[in-house]
Amino acid sequence: MQTLDNPNLTNTPAFDTTIHRRKTRPVQVGDITIGGGNPVVVQSMINEDTLDIDGSVAAIRRLHEIGCEIVRVTVPSMAHAKALAEIKQKLADTYQTVPLVADVHHNGMKIALEVAKHVDKVRINPGLYVFEKPKSDRTEYTETEFTEIGDKIRSTLEPLVISLRDQGKAMRIGVNHGSLSERMLFTYGDTPEGMVESALEFIKICASLDFYNIVLSLKASRVPVMLAAYRLMVQRMNELGMEYPLHLGVTEAGDGEYGRIKSTAGIGTLLAQGIGDTIRVSLTESPEKEIPVCYSILQALGLRKTMVEYVACPSCGRTLFNLEEVLHKVREATKHLTGLDIAVMGCIVNGPGEMADADYGYVGKQPGYISLYRGREEIKKVPEDRGVEELINLIKSDDRWVEPE
Numbered sequence: 001m002q003t004l005d006n007p008n009l010t011n012t013p014a015f016d017t018t019i020h021r022r023k024t025r026p027v028q029v030g031d032i033t034i035g036g037g038n039p040v041v042v043q044s045m046i047n048e049d050t051l052d053i054d055g056s057v058a059a060i061r062r063l064h065e066i067g068c069e070i071v072r073v074t075v076p077s078m079a080h081a082k083a084l085a086e087i088k089q090k091l092a093d094t095y096q097t098v099p100l101v102a103d104v105h106h107n108g109m110k111i112a113l114e115v116a117k118h119v120d121k122v123r124i125n126p127g128l129y130v131f132e133k134p135k136s137d138r139t140e141y142t143e144t145e146f147t148e149i150g151d152k153i154r155s156t157l158e159p160l161v162i163s164l165r166d167q168g169k170a171m172r173i174g175v176n177h178g179s180l181s182e183r184m185l186f187t188y189g190d191t192p193e194g195m196v197e198s199a200l201e202f203i204k205i206c207a208s209l210d211f212y213n214i215v216l217s218l219k220a221s222r223v224p225v226m227l228a229a230y231r232l233m234v235q236r237m238n239e240l241g242m243e244y245p246l247h248l249g250v251t252e253a254g255d256g257e258y259g260r261i262k263s264t265a266g267i268g269t270l271l272a273q274g275i276g277d278t279i280r281v282s283l284t285e286s287p288e289k290e291i292p293v294c295y296s297i298l299q300a301l302g303l304r305k306t307m308v309e310y311v312a313c314p315s316c317g318r319t320l321f322n323l324e325e326v327l328h329k330v331r332e333a334t335k336h337l338t339g340l341d342i343a344v345m346g347c348i349v350n351g352p353g354e355m356a357d358a359d360y361g362y363v364g365k366q367p368g369y370i371s372l373y374r375g376r377e378e379i380k381k382v383p384e385d386r387g388v389e390e391l392i393n394l395i396k397s398d399d400r401w402v403e404p405e
């Protein structure tokens, strides 16, 4: 909570800076829990062929070791589904168990049933699970046709739901804007409503079978569509008294800087509103590159703290040293001190006031000298060339230093 200095506002209540997360039911995926007030879970997906057992085991391990908490694999055929048994065993023998999710697509009922024995969660896409070939001459969907396909979906989904329910495993109902079924497109159009109704149809079948270990996603490649779909889903769930956790993502976000910004705009906006329990940043790059982006989004919003938080001014005409260089040096020396907030500010005019309550500050004092701060208290002035060394000494004297691994 922060107070405002403006005397006209002294009676105004301070703004609440906490993100109030939407209440959701906990869903267990292996040893990780999604929702239920748990930290937002980071996930990604390997792009190895699941038939390549050794390659897949190595890829899953690589992701897990850098902080990916749930790993997704794709299972396009029955052989792929069976390969998961070996992958899981090999992970346990050579590394450790890792929560795994299998992606099942077109008409995947038999594949899903097989893979459900080996993984912790199965992801299905309602638009593809019972695939109806679009009819080019169709002008309408009659109520009877709509219901008939609905019945077919129910009978196809039932065995999977029962299997997951009886094993205590989870399901992601993963709707994609780009692959809505023809039936939904005809009824609701290519809209967030169509995406939400598609998810609700599957949720209702699950609920009728007493299965609630569900996570939902409503991804789109356009951020405004994705935002609208998730917000509408939350609104509909509130109306219906549902508390399913949400998996956030922007599909086909691309690569490089824009891919990261697009993902952050979509995922970060919803998280800031308290919406979202697990995230995946989808980049057209190796999956290992996605994990730091996930953590940066979560750290920036104060939802998880996985690295040192650096506060640094942009520098200006008052700056007394090469800020970019000094920030780099400070970061290299202290980046393993997860949990600390460290500020690097160019001058004492605005620096100390703008350090945002950092634990330690490194501030330009006068040409050739910097000052070290503990919180808002100036501790000592030191020559600039000893700045980093003295910062380390200060942290050591507070017993907050650990040696880098």
Ligand code: SF4
Residues within 6 Å of the ligand: 313, 314, 315, 316, 317, 318, 319, 320, 345, 346, 347, 348, 349, 350, 351
């Ligand atoms: S802290 Fe000082 S050097 Fe940095 S931007 Fe502000 S005024 Fe400029």
